[in-house]
Amino acid sequence: MAHILLRHRDVENIHKLDVYRANGGYEGLKKALTEMTPAEVIDVVRASGLRGRGGAGFPTGIKWGFIPKDAEEVYILINTDESETGTFKDRELSEKNPHQVIEGAIIAAYAVGAKRIYNYFRGEFMDAGYAMEEAVQECYANGLLGENILGTDFSCDFVCHYGAGAYICGEETALIKSLEGERGQPWSKPPFPAIEGLYSKPTVVNNTETMANVPQILVNGAEWYTSMGTEKSTGPKIVCMSGHVENPGNYEVIMGTTYRELIEMAGGMRDGKAFKALLPSGGSGPVITADALDAPLTYEGLDAHNSVMGSASVIVMDETTDMVWAAQKMIHFFHHESCGKCTPCREGTFWMEKVLHRLMNGQGTEKDIETLNSVAAQMKGRTLCALGEFAINPVLSTIRLFPEEYKAKVKNSQSEDWEKALATQ
Amino acid sequence: MSDLVKLIIDGVEVEVPKGTLIVDAAKQIGNDIPVFCYHPKLEPVGMCRMCLVEVGFPMRDRATGEFVLDENGKPKLNFGRGLQTACTTPVGEGIEVRTTTEPVKDAQSSVLEFLLSSHPLDCPICDKGGECPLQNLTMQHGHGTTRMVYSDKLHLNKHVPLGELIYLDQERCIQCARCIRFQEEVVDDPVIRFHNRGRRTEIVTMSDPGFNSYWSGNTTDICPVGALTTADFRFGARPWEMKPAASLCTHCPVGCNTTFSTRREAKSGGKHVIKRVMPRQNEWVNELWMCDKGRFGHHYAADSAARLKRPLIRKNGELVEVSWSEALDFAAGKLQQYGTAVAGLSGDRLSNEDLFQFQKLFRKGLKSHNIDLAARRLAGGDVVAKVGLSSGSNLKELGKGDAIIVVASDLHEEAPVWWLRVKQAAERGAALIVLNVRSTRLDKYASHVRHYAPGQAVDAVRQLVNFAKVEGDSNGDALSAAAETAANANNLVIFYGSEGVDYEETAVIAQHLANLLLMKNGDGHAGRPNNGLIPVWPHNNTQGAWDMGVHPAFGPGYAALETPGLNAAAIYEGAANGEIKALFVMGADPVGDGLMADRGQLEFLAVQELFLTETAQLADVVLPAQSWAEREGTFTSGERRVQRYYPAVLPIGDNKADWQILAEIGERVGLGKPAFAASLIFNEVAKAVTQYKGMDYRTLAQVVKQWPDVGGEDGYYAGNAQKNRAGLGQVWASAAESGDAVAYDVAETAVHVNDGLALIRTAALYTPGTLISQSDVLADRLAQPTISLNAQDAAQMELAEGDLIDVNVAGDTIAALVHINNTPAGLMLLSGVPYVAGTAVAQIGQEIKD
Ligand SMILES: Cc1cc2nc3c(=O)[nH]c(=O)nc-3n(C[C@H](O)[C@H](O)[C@H](O)COP(=O)(O)O)c2cc1C
Ligand code: SF4
Ligand code: SF4
């Protein structure tokens, strides 16, 4: 099957403007600018059922529709912070097929009346950023960015910005603060970016992959798009396969593909070992076990298994994996990345890491498992942004699905000595 | 009525203005939703998550936009959005808030458990213990125990100086950012910030010196835990041991309401000691704030070893201790001995009762009008009586459509809380017009700035007023645009001060500005609330001194005298040439201030003082007075608010209140039995000063409910110092309020032309002086004598940054450091030295090499 998003795998040098154009590039933009009103563009995107690929899956057309029609200054932000554990799709898109993202963003800008696009890269994404900047230069040189794009009245600029490398700066409001030169911390919504975003102006924040979907929706129409996938999850999706599979990497599939099929695409389990569990959404989503492998990759496909597709960064774990160890790794990440703004996440991630660390070192007690569970429960629904919500998932789900592994940690410990030590403190 | 919104909180219906936050709406019906990061004077951030509540939002039909109704015909509520932070969620029509349900209680105890997980729990040695919101809310909503294993706790530094005034205990900090937000949003000194992220987040200072702000102490008040403490108070006392005594700051004309927290302590020999000063809420004056000068600059009063303790009389050339009766008999006898060759000079930090009694002693007892302020700086009290800021005003109400003019004053250095309130008004949209010879910290917020040439302040003001007279004649000049803005403003408030202008010039400036206020443009400005003139007096009760008639030409209440007495200048001259034979100086040090060289030809000199000043050292009799901390009285602020203060500590030595000493001398010169209470003298004041009619100590002590409501269990602050139970004071009405003010026919004044480099003394909040130099905590912040000029002028004079040079000012030679900045060409600014009037010609001496 030919790729829709990862077209660079089919067409050599598509990162170059002439190659991209020779393969139908910027036709979507041309159509939007010359044949459609902004409202019509939004309608097509809405009809396509395209949902945000950054994880939350918010319908893109509806998001664009929130921008006040009379706003004087509107911004488009492309979110290329991509810091979720096991996620590396936006990087490939930016490095190898940057024009498709740029084109999508210009179309978005036209649809909402923005005159400036910012692309926010995580600090480490130098290669991706440079590739994108080169493509942007080509656009400026060829009338695709700047004044009077494609000879129309529409003008728009494109700026690449590099963060300092913080997971939280992928959260849209933290991203905005960081872009403004402030401390990268989320704010409590409302106000939503669509009303008060960058520099307090209405702002659309979209994931890189979301943008990459837009040009072909314009060219081929909403129906073409909805013909792929399921009713609520349309179109193609890039899945980042990593962990204990033979061939880790990005795979473009149609929504609805099962997790079992995904593992097969990635060459099956490493060294023929048995499958144990997988994290469907990097560290942010609850783990799932073999009983969920036939679930479809859709926004709602894992509902029955208490998990989520998220950004589709699938980390596969085989039978050799110590699940407490895995939970500890994830919590270490969240503790390290918690911005510290709100109490439950700042304190809870710190606390959970301490307890897991003790468990891993054979110093845990039965009570610690209870504590872990309830600390996580106490964070739920009380944090300022979703990072704190994500952080509890690997812990709660591994305790739920692998309780015996936690108990084993306690048994191994010199727990009695430990309790004695506690009592004498 | 569409601006009001009805909602239900725990079954109680409440109606509040649109935009009100749920937390504030609840508070209005006595429902204290617990908070930490929220503070009503700061923008809400929703960080701490303590205020989570259940909110049901009425459901609307997507198609029609109408409410979806339930079987009872009431709008259906959607509680499905989860817990909401009451501090960031505004009220909405028909919403229902639940603050006591299980999910809410669970959230509250969870957040508290989190906050306490690494908290050191050193309440038994914590400065906040006893008035700590974290303690109180834990008692109300928290767990009794912790599940955090001790060794898992995070341990951090407990004594981190953020500069030498404020210390941070990193373990106690709950990262609520109130301190940071206060510095950023309220006072625009963003000198402290969060560093690092997650659990590693810490507060750091980014300035040199650390925490470089005149407002730093306020962060210790609003910090909801004992993480921030002042060097002055930390480890000094436990909050519950201290008694609050309502007082007033004595450092500037703002008149900030304060509370002394005092206790008796063994280490001070069982004496009552002032442990700290905190702002006392007065939303018309200082709201919840005060500057660091007021907070740290009180030690001269009760703690100074230099205080006089007993009356002294010169015997055989030496000042020796005597009894009160001997001292008073002596003073009374001498004052009567020289007929009309007697005069009195007073300071303007004394209370209204003292000042009233002072003029009474001279006018009624000694039959002399030869009284004046020892150091006259700013004229126009009589003008202020006509067009001063109207009663019923509150600077907090100024905003869009209003204008504020500030002439010849650096409010940030002279009256910090006024600077703050003017800045905030400008941020709310008021036009700010600044006229000065140089840039000050107000310029940043100003819509119109005019830097006039040295010596041309009067001319600039006159031009401004003239431009305003000619309507619509905006000729492109910045000043004319400013005039038009001022003339057309809904409300107009004008401050004027004494930077670079002398006494006579300020008199003219005041009259010009009065005319601007009286100009009939629509209703005219003078006389309406939120309009009028505010003098930036040099001291805290200069206004009271004018009101009481400590003036050679006015009696109490600005009653003009037919035959005025001698003014200060004439009195100094008379002392030198023998025309004045007996001089009584109260609360002033003319010799130390360089106003009087020596005793001159005086035959008798009496000094009533706190300290053995240079003048007192030359006196025949020295009468030791009580500081304001030891007694009660009233001061009148620059906004003409008459305010009471109360005794905080017992008197030092045998000292008496100034009014009492004066009354006892008065008895000896035939004024009858002395009054025995300050309140009785105030009753006399209220009779003699017509403007004070109807005031007495009870009316001045009245309070009304203020918003925000502080000092309860609410968590903004849990102690008893901020709450105002002792009085909000009363503002006396200007003549314009009853239509009794007419425009001045202002005399033309010659335009000052300056040859060569001009020199102007500028104010610095921490200018060393008898009073603040006695606060050890401020020692490192005292302003050094500094001369500022621009690079070209410096180059021409071969001066470089940091040079130490001699400057001759008014006959004195001062060694000053050279500082090169954006001072206008042809001008030198001298700061860190006592007041110098007007615009002088600079005389620079040799560079001092060591
Ligand atoms: C902690 C956190 C990290 C996030 N990181 C990313 C990210 O790296 N890239 C991204 O596109 N969205 C990220 N998001 C989601 C964004 O907030 C936002 O929803 C998204 O960029 C919207 O774009 P979309 O609608 O196209 O998905 C993150 C959200 C959270 C809470
Ligand atoms: S949930 Fe975590 S990352 Fe999000 S605001 Fe709170 S502390 Fe910061
Ligand atoms: S020092 Fe106090 S006010 Fe500042 S963040 Fe910490 S707890 Fe809050």
Ligand code: SF4
């Ligand atoms: S602003 Fe003035 S009155 Fe208020 S504390 Fe400071 S010096 Fe005192």
Ligand code: FES
């Ligand atoms: S989150 Fe509302 S008070 Fe802190």
